[in-house]
Amino acid sequence: MNGLRIWAIEAVKKALLEVQEYFRLCIAAFRGVFSRPFYFRDLIEQIDTIGLGSLTVVMLTGFFTGAVLALQSGMTLDQFGARPFVGRLISASMIKELGPVLTALMLAGRVGSGIAAELGSMVVTEQISALRALGTDPVRKLVVPRVLAGFIMCPILTVVADTVGLLGGWIIALTELRVSSGIYWSSVVEGLYIQDVYMGIIKPFFLGVVIVTIGCHVGLRTTGGTQGVGRSTTNAVVAASVVVLIVDFFVTRLLISILF
Amino acid sequence: MRAKSIADFGLPVELAEPHAPVVLFDKVNLSFDEKVILRDVTFDVRAGHTKIFLGASGAGKSTILKLMLGLLKPDSGTIWVLGHRVDTMNEAQLMGVRHHMGMVFQEGALFDSFTVGENVGYKLYEETRMPLEEVQQRVKEVLGFVGLESHSDKLPSALSGGQRRRVAIARAMAARPTLLLYDEATTGLDPMTALTVDSEVVKLRDLERVTSVLVTHQLRDAFYVATHEARRGSNGDIEIVEAGEDKIEQADFVMIREGRVSFEGTAGELRNSKDPYLQKFLS
Numbered sequence: 018m019n020g021l022r023i024w025a026i027e028a029v030k031k032a033l034l035e036v037q038e039y040f041r042l043c044i045a046a047f048r049g050v051f052s053r054p055f056y057f058r059d060l061i062e063q064i065d066t067i068g069l070g071s072l073t074v075v076m077l078t079g080f081f082t083g084a085v086l087a088l089q090s091g092m093t094l095d096q097f098g099a100r101p102f103v104g105r106l107i108s109a110s111m112i113k114e115l116g117p118v119l120t121a122l123m124l125a126g127r128v129g130s131g132i133a134a135e136l137g138s139m140v141v142t143e144q145i146s147a148l149r150a151l152g153t154d155p156v157r158k159l160v161v162p163r164v165l166a167g168f169i170m171c172p173i174l175t176v177v178a179d180t181v182g183l184l185g186g187w188i189i190a191l192t193e194l195r196v197s198s199g200i201y202w203s204s205v206v207e208g209l210y211i212q213d214v215y216m217g218i219i220k221p222f223f224l225g226v227v228i229v230t231i232g233c234h235v236g237l238r239t240t241g242g243t244q245g246v247g248r249s250t251t252n253a254v255v256a257a258s259v260v261v262l263i264v265d266f267f268v269t270r271l272l273i274s275i276l277f
Numbered sequence: 278m279r280a281k282s283i284a285d286f287g288l289p290v291e292l293a294e295p296h297a298p299v300v301l302f303d304k305v306n307l308s309f310d311e312k313v314i315l316r317d318v319t320f321d322v323r324a325g326h327t328k329i330f331l332g333a334s335g336a337g338k339s340t341i342l343k344l345m346l347g348l349l350k351p352d353s354g355t356i357w358v359l360g361h362r363v364d365t366m367n368e369a370q371l372m373g374v375r376h377h378m379g380m381v382f383q384e385g386a387l388f389d390s391f392t393v394g395e396n397v398g399y400k401l402y403e404e405t406r407m408p409l410e411e412v413q414q415r416v417k418e419v420l421g422f423v424g425l426e427s428h429s430d431k432l433p434s435a436l437s438g439g440q441r442r443r444v445a446i447a448r449a450m451a452a453r454p455t456l457l458l459y460d461e462a463t464t465g466l467d468p469m470t471a472l473t474v475d476s477e478v479v480k481l482r483d484l485e486r487v488t489s490v491l492v493t494h495q496l497r498d499a500f501y502v503a504t505h506e507a508r509r510g511s512n513g514d515i516e517i518v519e520a521g522e523d524k525i526e527q528a529d530f531v532m533i534r535e536g537r538v539s540f541e542g543t544a545g546e547l548r549n550s551k552d553p554y555l556q557k558f559l560s
Contacts, residue, residue: 147382152376
C-alpha cells in the first residue's frame with residue numbers, strides 16, 4: 018500500500034514536471050518569436066515541410082470526410098424528406114468542427130511525430146549539445162521556426178480541407194443523392210453564419226501551436242537512445258491528438274461565448 | 278541568420294598573460310539525484326597548454342567538458358572559462374563565451390542533414406556576420422587542414438568513422454577558437470585512424486595556438502598528444518615530431534577516479550607514479 022502511494026506521488030511529480038517544462042518551452046518559444054536572432058531560412062523550410070508536405074494527406078482526409086458525410090446525412094435526411102438540405106449539414110459540420118479537428122489530427126500524426134523523431138534523434142546523437150556548443154540556442158533555431166510554421170500553416174490547411182470536403186460532398190450529392198449543384202451550393206451558403214467561419218478559422222491557430230509545441234517538447238526531452246526516439250514519437254502523437262480534442266473543446270466554448 | 282560578429286560579444290579573447298589560466302575549476306561538485314558525479318574537483322588549464330583527463334568509463338570525465346561549456350551547472354564550486362564565471366551565467370550569456378570555444382563530441386555529433394561543408398561552416402554562417410565567400414574560403418581551409426577538402430559536398434553518413442571525427446575537429450576549429458575540448462575523439466577508431474586524429478589535435482595546438490582539453494581512456498593517444506609536437510618545415514610541409522622537454526612539460530594529465538582528481542602531473546610523473554590504481558590503469 019505504501020509502495021503504491023510512493024508510486025502515485027512520483028507519477029504526479031513527474032507529470033507536473035512535464036507540464037512545467039512544456040510551459041517553459043512555450044514561453045521561451047514565444048520570446049524567441051519577438052527577439053533576435055531569428056532564423057528566417059528555417060521558417061521557410063518548416064512552412065514547406067509542415068504546410069506543403071501535409072497538403073496531400075489533408076486534402077484526402079477532407080475530401081473523403083465531406084463525401085462520407087454526404088452519404089450518411091443523405092440517408093438520415095431522406096427520413097424527413099430533407100435531402101436538399103445536405104449541403105447545409107456538410108458546410109456546418111466541416112467548417113465549424115470537422116475541418117479544423119481532422120486537419121489537426123492529421124498534422125498531429127504527420128508533423129507531431131516527425132518533429133518528435135527529428136529532435137529526439139538530434140538529442141540522442143548529441144546534435145543539440147553540439148548546437149549549443151556552437152553558440153546556437155536550440156529553441157530559437159529549432160522550436161521557433163516550427164511553432165511559427167504550425168501557427169501559419171494549420172489554418173491554411175484547414176481552409177483547404179474545408180474546401181475539398183465541400184467538393185467531396187458536392188460530388189456525392191450530385192451523383193448519389195441526385196441533388197442539383199445549385200441547390201447544394203445555395204444550401205451550403207445558407208447553412209453558414211459568419212461566426213461559424215470565424216470559429217473555423219480561429220481554432221486552427223491554437224491547434225497548430227499545440228501540435229508543434231508538444232512535438233518539440235517531447236522530442237527535446239528524449240532519453241534512452243533509438244528506443245527512446247521511438248517512444249517519443251508515439252508519445253508525441255498520442256499527447257498531441259488528445260490535447261487537440263481538449264483544446265478544441267475549450268476554444269470552441271470560449272468562441273461561442275464571444276461570438277454568439 | 279548572421280546575427281553578430283565574434284568581436285561583438287566583447288570577450289577577452291587575448292589573455293593578458295602568456296600562460297594565464299584559460300580554465301579554472303575550484304572545488305566543483307555535481308550530483309545527479311543520489312549519484313555523485315564530481316567531488317571537489319579543482320584544476321586549471323593554462324593558455325597554450327594541453328590538459329588530458331584520464332579515467333575509467335563513467336568516472337565523470339565528459340561531465341567536466343560539459344561543465345566548461347556551460348551545458349551543465351555544478352551543484353557547488355566555481356568555474357572560470359576565458360575570464361568568465363560560467364557557472365553563474367545564463368544561456369544567453371554563455372553563448373558569448375562559447376563563441377571562443379570548440380568541442381569535438383564523442384561520436385562527432387555532426388548535423389546529419391547538412392553536408393560536410395555546411396557542418397564545418399555552420400557557426401560562421403549562422404552565428405557571425407562573415408560574408409559567404411569568406412565562410413566558404415575558411416571551410417576550404419580547415420577541411421584542407423584535416424585532409425578532407427574533397428569531401429565538402431558529401432553527407433556525414435557517407436564518411437568513415439575517422440573522417441567524421443576529423444570533420445568534427447574541422448567544425449570545432451573553423452571559428453578559430455581559443456579553447457578546444459575533445460570528448461573521446463579517438464574512441465572506437467582503429468589505431469591508424471586514431472593516430473591521424475591525434476595528429477590533428479597536435480597540429481591545432483602547436484600551429485593554431487589552441488589550448489586543448491582532452492578526455493580519453495585511450496592511453497596510447499593521450500601519450501602521443503602529450504609527447505609530440507607539430508612543426509612547419511621550410512618547404513611549408515607540416516611534420517609531427519617527438520616533443521622537446523618544454524613542450525612535454527606543457528601537457529598535464531589528470532586522473533579522475535570516482536568523481537575525484539586522484540592524480541595530476543606530467544607524462545613522466547604519471548609513468549613513475551607508485552599509486553596502485555594508476556599502475557593498474559597504465560598496465
